[in-house]
Amino acid sequence: MNPPVIIPAGLKKVPPFPPVAARLLTLLAHPDVKVKEVAELIGSDATFTARLLQCVNSYEFGLSYPVSDIKQAVALVGLDKTRQVTISHATAAYAKGALRTAELRRCWQHTVATAVLSEEIAYACDAFTNVAFTAGVMHDIGRLALLVAYPQEYERVIRGAAEQSLDILDFEREEFGVDHAEAGRALAERWGLPLDLRVIAGRHHDPSEGSELDLLRIVHVACRLAEILGYDIVHPLAPQDVDTVLAELPARARARLKKTPAELCAKIEQRILEFDSDNGDKPPSALPVMTTATSEELETEPEPGLEATLETEVIPAGPNRLARFAIGAAAVALAILSVILLWRMQ
Numbered sequence: 240m241n242p243p244v245i246i247p248a249g250l251k252k253v254p255p256f257p258p259v260a261a262r263l264l265t266l267l268a269h270p271d272v273k274v275k276e277v278a279e280l281i282g283s284d285a286t287f288t289a290r291l292l293q294c295v296n297s298y299e300f301g302l303s304y305p306v307s308d309i310k311q312a313v314a315l316v317g318l319d320k321t322r323q324v325t326i327s328h329a330t331a332a333y334a335k336g337a338l339r340t341a342e343l344r345r346c347w348q349h350t351v352a353t354a355v356l357s358e359e360i361a362y363a364c365d366a367f368t369n370v371a372f373t374a375g376v377m378h379d380i381g382r383l384a385l386l387v388a389y390p391q392e393y394e395r396v397i398r399g400a401a402e403q404s405l406d407i408l409d410f411e412r413e414e415f416g417v418d419h420a421e422a423g424r425a426l427a428e429r430w431g432l433p434l435d436l437r438v439i440a441g442r443h444h445d446p447s448e449g450s451e452l453d454l455l456r457i458v459h460v461a462c463r464l465a466e467i468l469g470y471d472i473v474h475p476l477a478p479q480d481v482d483t484v485l486a487e488l489p490a491r492a493r494a495r496l497k498k499t500p501a502e503l504c505a506k507i508e509q510r511i512l513e514f515d516s517d518n519g520d521k522p523p524s525a526l527p528v529m530t531t532a533t534s535e536e537l538e539t540e541p542e543p544g545l546e547a548t549l550e551t552e553v554i555p556a557g558p559n560r561l562a563r564f565a566i567g568a569a570a571v572a573l574a575i576l577s578v579i580l581l582w583r584m585q
Contacts, residue, residue: 264436281313291321294320327513342398350382352468360457365492379443404474408444452489
């Protein structure tokens, strides 16, 4: 049994992961979860209630009437969006801490990239699709906590590891007494996060063992793939290539994971913008929405490498959408007026 990890004093001052969010993530991990159960749990916390109602009443859903009932809100946004709102709101304090400098911001970008890629891999594997994105966000919760507690010191760790081409885990242990994986596991246990998330927070750098496909393997592959795509914090010590990293996945999953690196990066950038917007940064003027490949499309013969077509639709920001609505309403009014005038002239 491994000895207990001694958490640095500064981490004890880091905002705790909201207990309601931890229970929500556990509840939403069950495939047969009921909307009523989720709504009751969200309704027990004023901040999560306000955040979800803000989401459902936003321009994104374009409802013609305001929604104030939390059960109706969950039903309208769906469980996947509810999970996304939960994780975004729960990690807001850590995300904001990571936006202070360019070096620290790379930590947050790596986190989001790993989450997006975890979800892509999960769909390709047809496994853990309901929890992969959350697991990807939470895999580096120890790093995010360290940089919130010690922003200047962690920035120095990143620079030192980059300049000397050394493993950042060694620099973390030297500076804080623990590395971010050990800190993540200890914090996840303290906060009562689901067991799978505790394991992922603590072991996502460990080499995959055996051939069993589990959530840890998916996140481990996603984390390494994020580094290859340029979402690294410091450059990997040993050069990596996509084929070698993906070899840890089942052959069928590799065949179904067909997006090009450029397409994956586009989806990652979209999610980064969404998180930035949720956490108080300037919202983007337009966000591309990536469509998920259908089962028939996934069955088609893949081309070499990470290749596939990616359909995008640009959804304008709120004011543009209102302008289109106003133009449409004016057109309808003119049409009605024309009919009335023609009827009077007869």
